[in-house]
Amino acid sequence: MLARVADRIFWMSRQMERAENMARVLGVTSNLLLFGSKELQRQNLLAPLTITGTAERFFEHHEQLTLETLIDFLALDAKNPTSILCCLRWARENAHAVRWQITSEMWETLNGTWLEVRAIPRSRVTGAGATQFFDWVKDRSHMFRGVTYGTIVRGEAFNFSRLGTFLERADNTARLLDVKYHVLLPSVHDVGGALDYYQWAALLRSVSAFETYRTPYRDQVFPIKVAQLLLLERRMPRSLAACFDQVKEAMDRISGQSDQAAKRLAYELHARLTHADIDEIFQDGLHEYLTQCLEDIDVLGNRIQRAYLGTV
Amino acid sequence: MGRAHYDEMQAADGEVRAHFRVLAEWLAETPADRVAEKRREADLLFHRVGITFAVYGDEAGAERLIPFDTIPRVIPSSEWEELARGLRQRVAALNRFLHDIYHEQDILKAGVIPAEQVLTNDAYQVAMLGLELTNHVYAHIAGIDLIRHDDGKYYVLEDNLRTPSGVSYMLENRRMMMRLFPELFARQSVRPVEHYSALLLETLRAVAAPQVRDPVVVVLTPGQYNSAYFEHAFLAQQMGVELVEGPDLFVKDGFVHMRTTSGPQRVDVIYRRIDDAFLDPLAFRGDSLLGVPGLLSAYRAGNIALANAVGTGVADDKSTYPYVPDMIRFYLGEEPILHNVPTWQCRRPEECRQVLDQLGELVVKEVQGSGGYGMLVGPAASRAEIDAFRERIRANPANYIAQPTMSLSTCPTFVESGVAPRHVDLRPFVLSGKEIKLVPGGLTRVALKDGSLVVNSSQGGGTKDTWVAD
Numbered sequence: 001m002l003a004r005v006a007d008r009i010f011w012m013s014r015q016m017e018r019a020e021n022m023a024r025v026l027g028v029t030s031n032l033l034l035f036g037s038k039e040l041q042r043q044n045l046l047a048p049l050t051i052t053g054t055a056e057r058f059f060e061h062h063e064q065l066t067l068e069t070l071i072d073f074l075a076l077d078a079k080n081p082t083s084i085l086c087c088l089r090w091a092r093e094n095a096h097a098v099r100w101q102i103t104s105e106m107w108e109t110l111n112g113t114w115l116e117v118r119a120i121p122r123s124r125v126t127g128a129g130a131t132q133f134f135d136w137v138k139d140r141s142h143m144f145r146g147v148t149y150g151t152i153v154r155g156e157a158f159n160f161s162r163l164g165t166f167l168e169r170a171d172n173t174a175r176l177l178d179v180k181y182h183v184l185l186p187s188v189h190d191v192g193g194a195l196d197y198y199q200w201a202a203l204l205r206s207v208s209a210f211e212t213y214r215t216p217y218r219d220q221v222f223p224i225k226v227a228q229l230l231l232l233e234r235r236m237p238r239s240l241a242a243c244f245d246q247v248k249e250a251m252d253r254i255s256g257q258s259d260q261a262a263k264r265l266a267y268e269l270h271a272r273l274t275h276a277d278i279d280e281i282f283q284d285g286l287h288e289y290l291t292q293c294l295e296d297i298d299v300l301g302n303r304i305q306r307a308y309l310g311t312v
Numbered sequence: 313m314g315r316a317h318y319d320e321m322q323a324a325d326g327e328v329r330a331h332f333r334v335l336a337e338w339l340a341e342t343p344a345d346r347v348a349e350k351r352r353e354a355d356l357l358f359h360r361v362g363i364t365f366a367v368y369g370d371e372a373g374a375e376r377l378i379p380f381d382t383i384p385r386v387i388p389s390s391e392w393e394e395l396a397r398g399l400r401q402r403v404a405a406l407n408r409f410l411h412d413i414y415h416e417q418d419i420l421k422a423g424v425i426p427a428e429q430v431l432t433n434d435a436y437q438v439a440m441l442g443l444e445l446t447n448h449v450y451a452h453i454a455g456i457d458l459i460r461h462d463d464g465k466y467y468v469l470e471d472n473l474r475t476p477s478g479v480s481y482m483l484e485n486r487r488m489m490m491r492l493f494p495e496l497f498a499r500q501s502v503r504p505v506e507h508y509s510a511l512l513l514e515t516l517r518a519v520a521a522p523q524v525r526d527p528v529v530v531v532l533t534p535g536q537y538n539s540a541y542f543e544h545a546f547l548a549q550q551m552g553v554e555l556v557e558g559p560d561l562f563v564k565d566g567f568v569h570m571r572t573t574s575g576p577q578r579v580d581v582i583y584r585r586i587d588d589a590f591l592d593p594l595a596f597r598g599d600s601l602l603g604v605p606g607l608l609s610a611y612r613a614g615n616i617a618l619a620n621a622v623g624t625g626v627a628d629d630k631s632t633y634p635y636v637p638d639m640i641r642f643y644l645g646e647e648p649i650l651h652n653v654p655t656w657q658c659r660r661p662e663e664c665r666q667v668l669d670q671l672g673e674l675v676v677k678e679v680q681g682s683g684g685y686g687m688l689v690g691p692a693a694s695r696a697e698i699d700a701f702r703e704r705i706r707a708n709p710a711n712y713i714a715q716p717t718m719s720l721s722t723c724p725t726f727v728e729s730g731v732a733p734r735h736v737d738l739r740p741f742v743l744s745g746k747e748i749k750l751v752p753g754g755l756t757r758v759a760l761k762d763g764s765l766v767v768n769s770s771q772g773g774g775t776k777d778t779w780v781a782d
Contacts, residue, residue: 003571004560097536100545100555156573256574308573310559 001156003310005098009157010309012094012102013148013164016110019087020141021172025051026074026084027134028206033067035198045070051175052082068126075125075133084137088117091144103151106144113140156254163250163304170243171297173207177230178290197221204229207238227286228278240293244270247300254308262303269296318464318721319733320385331388331781334500339383339724339731347382350492351726354380357488378481379774384489385723385736385756389503392752392780395458395466395740398649399750401640403454403742406471406627408643410450414440414623424642425635429659433632434680435625437588439595439608445621446522447746451628452515452619453583454742455479455755458650460721467651467718469737471636473620473628475585478755478775479741480543483508483550485777486753503752503780508741509550511749512583516551518745519617520580527580527617530554530570532561534586534602544585558586563606568616581617588622630679630713631657653718659710667714668705671698674714676705689765691717720765723776725758735759737767738778752780 025048032044045065049055054073057080062069077083092114099107117137125133145165152158180203200221204210213229234241248270251263281289316324321332328336358377387395412419413430414437420427430436455476457469486505490497513529520527533544535557548555560570561579569576584591590600595608610616626632634655637648656674658664667674671690678686688701705712722733740754756776757767767773 001573002554002556002560003573004557006573100549160573254573310571 001101001160003308005101006156006160007305007309008094008098009102010160010164010304012091012098012110013161014168015087015091015094016141016144017165017168018082018172019084019091020138021169021176022048022052022074022082022084022087023134023137023141024206025176026071027131028202029070030067030130031205032199032202047179048074051172051179054080054082071126071130072122076120076122085117088114088137088140098157101157103147105147105151109140109144109147113144154253159250159253160308162246163254166243166246166250167297167301167304169238170240170247171294173230173238173240173243174290174293174297176203176206177227178287178294181227181286181290200226207236209236209238212236224278224282227281231281232273232276232278234274241273244273256308262300262307265296265300265303269293269300316462317719317733317735318460318462320460320721320723320736321733331386335384335386335496338496338499344730347726351382354382354488354492357491358484378769379760380485380488381725381734381758381760381774381776382489382492383724383726383731384777384779385738386779386781387738387753389752389780389782392503394649396750396752398466399456399740399742400748401644401646401649402456402468402471402636403451403744403748405636405640405643406454406473407449407451407744409639410473410621410624410627411445411448412643413626415442419639419642422642424638425632429631430626433626433629435588435623435629437623437626439612440621440623443612444614446519446617447744449519449744450621451624452519452621452744453512454744455739456742458738458740459718460738462719462721465651466738467653468636469653469718470630470633471628472739473624474587475620476739476741477540477543477585478739478757479508480546481775482741482753482755482778484546485755485775489777500779500781505751505753508751509547511743511751512547513551513553515743515745515749516581516583516619519619521614521617524580528553528578529581529583530556530561530579532556532558532582532584532586534558534590538585540585547583558590558600558602558604561604561607563604563610566610566613566615568604568607568610579616581619583619588625591618591622630655630677631659631710633713653715656714658705658712658714661709664705664709667712668702671702671705671714673717675717676701676712676714679711679713689717692763692765717765720759720767723756723758725760725774725776727760727762732762734762735765735767736776753778 029044029048033041036044042065045067046055048070049058052074058065058070058073062073073080073083075084078085080086088110092110095102095107095110120133123129148158148161152161180199197219200223201210204213204226207230209229213226217225229236230239232241233239234245236242244266247266251266320329321336322328355377358380409419417427419425420430451473453476455472455478457472458466459469460466482505516529517527529551530553531544531548531551533541533555535541538544545555554570556570561568561582562571562576563569564576568579568582570579586602589597590602592603592605592607593600594605596603607616608622611618611622634652634657637652640646640648656663656667658667667676671688672693674688674690676688676690688697690698693701720735720737723736724731725734727734736756736758738754738756740750743749756778757769758774758776759765759767760772760774764772769775
């Protein structure tokens with residue numbers, strides 16, 4: 001497969017996944033604002049900006065950090081490259097460039113999503129309709145993934161699409177956990193109170209893991225269990241371990257010899273997550289661990305780019 | 313004007329021509345609402361498949377459908393055979409001309425065409441001098457624009473020898489018609505065009521250097537924002553070859569390779585859909601991001617074949633056009649089968665004066681213009697437009713040619729008010745590899761506005777399926 005085509009497919013999938021994750025983060029953020037002190041609310045509002053590294057950019061354009069301005073910036077701002085709108089646009093642009101190498105259903109899903117989001121008025125997103133909008137974004141992403149999985153030939157296009165999806169998801173889950181770690185974890189072994197419970201529940205919901213967590217632990221919040229679930233529980237499809245199972249699988253199927261550095265790192269990260277111990281992670285510092293993870297994911301992304309996609 | 317246009321369906325006395333009879337009957341007996349429903353279906357299908365084109369100057373990525381008219385244009389077989397002979401003859405002579413001007417230059421020495429006009433032409437590529445091309449073919453894919461004048465004869469309006477487009481519409485229009493109105497094809501036997509992609513691939517493979525046993529062919533596109541991107545992708549897919557952009561290719565050790573996920577792969581033939589000037593930033597425009605650095609030297613070394621060849625533009629230039637009949641006589645010793653439109657060259661002072669005197673009656677074109685841009689249709693232009701154009705001609709006479717306003721024949725077409733005659737032209741595609749081949753048919757473009765003679769899709773033209781039938 002042409003390197004450029006693989007690149008487009010990789011990024012098409014990454015951008016769609018990124019849009020979904022942004023919708024998840026914003027959805028949780030609006031829920032979190034219902035509780036807590038002014039300071040806590042501010043921290044919660046700041047979190048999505050921290051995750052995406054766009055705080056500085058935000059304050060260049062907005063004086064007040066409110067839910068409204070935040071959603072404005074991260075959902076529909078055509079000038080903010082990390083906004084949902086931009087992600088959907090780029091996913092569609094990438095698909096457009098390779099629409100002959102993907103299935104028409106994939107193209108139509110992304111094209112339809114773009115045509116729809118472009119027509120959504122601001123008022124439907126920042127007001128009471130926000131939750132509905134975020135759900136819609138998630139739905140479209142689920143649909144795209146399903147359509148991809150259900151229609152595309154199992155070849156390089158499929159491999160690079162999967163690679164993009166799960167590398168992006170791993171990145172997002174790690175960021176999400178890292179930011180909440182700051183907000184919520186003054187002491188590792190604390191068991192949180194009612195307010196903390198809400199905060200953690202929101203985090204779990206944002207990665208569709210709330211029900212999974214509650215079954216064994218009920219309404220008790222053990223930060224270490226939450227971290228265990230999001231990092232190492234490979235049966236939980238948004239955990240880092242599960243993402244790297246998929247990354248490794250995709251890498252296994254990709255052919256070619258020019259890629260040893262990328263494959264080596266992917267397998268290394270996979271092994272590290274497979275054989276990790278949550279107590280050890282907490283002893284050495286969760287934040288330090290996550291920082292390392294994010295750095296590794298970034299390096300892996302660059303190596304994939306260099307090995308297969310023709311650009312750095 | 314007041315002249316009677318030639319109508320493709322009806323003779324002057326109103327009688328339906330024999331080859332249109334089946335269609336006329338079908339039109340008469342098919343309820344209007346069924347036809348309207350089918351037209352909506354066609355629109356929907358074209359949108360779904362994504363047969364769109366980008367419009368220059370429009371917001372990036374803006375796409376439109378080229379309007380598709382569901383009434384085909386029918387050409388009787390006997391007439392087509394004559395046309396095809398004329399097209400083969402013309403393209404053969406044009407290729408001989410291209411070989412000649414980059415080698416012995418016999419035609420210039422014989423004084424048939426003024427040497428300075430050819431050698432100083434912007435499209436003349438010195439880099440092509442003495443280069444031996446497989447089969448001596450330069451324009452492997454040619455699109456020849458024809459019109460039928462009110463005298464009932466076909467005239468060549470222009471030769472497109474660089475990167476002619478439109479063939480995907482010829483193919484898609486046929487597919488659409490067969491899908492929408494299968495019963496029509498049962499009533500009349502229409503000669504097929506579907507094998508065009510196979511012929512194209514065969515032609516492209518024949519372009520490769522003779523020692524290459526199983527040539528790898530790619531289609532080179534400027535990218536998704538190009539107005540003909542759909543066609544590039546379509547043809548690549550139909551032929552089962554890679555669609556590449558400049559940055560996908562690189563030259564190493566004198567050979568061209570494409571970057572794939574499993575490493576570099578050798579390429580032997582490039583069907584390039586980008587202009588000469590953008591092909592190689594080292595040889596032509598240095599600011600081109602579309603091309604491949606080093607491509608020209610690989611080409612000159614015979615390590616890569618290009619279709620069409622570099623430097624074909626000098627033969628389809630509007631200032632060369634008037635000489636094509638003489639070329640045919642010179643190289644083939646035959647009388648031209650297809651007619652040329654009488655042409656005044658503004659580069660000649662006395663002809664320029666005549667042109668300026670009767671500007672309101674003429675069609676004036678830029679020598680290098682295409683797509684209907686940079687063109688004056690005198691009878692349809694306002695006083696102010698004519699005056700403005702007069703100044704442009706005075707400022708740079710060599711840049712313009714003028715022709716009498718040719719009347720384009722009309723063909724019944726669906727419009728708001730029902731079925732009405734609209735002006736059409738015809739672009740058949742001629743493939744030259746080891747031999748010259750063409751499929752029976754071409755792209756019929758139709759000016760959808762009442763009275764309009766501009767058929768270009770960028771200016772509101774539509775297309776029709778073209779039937780060669782008995």
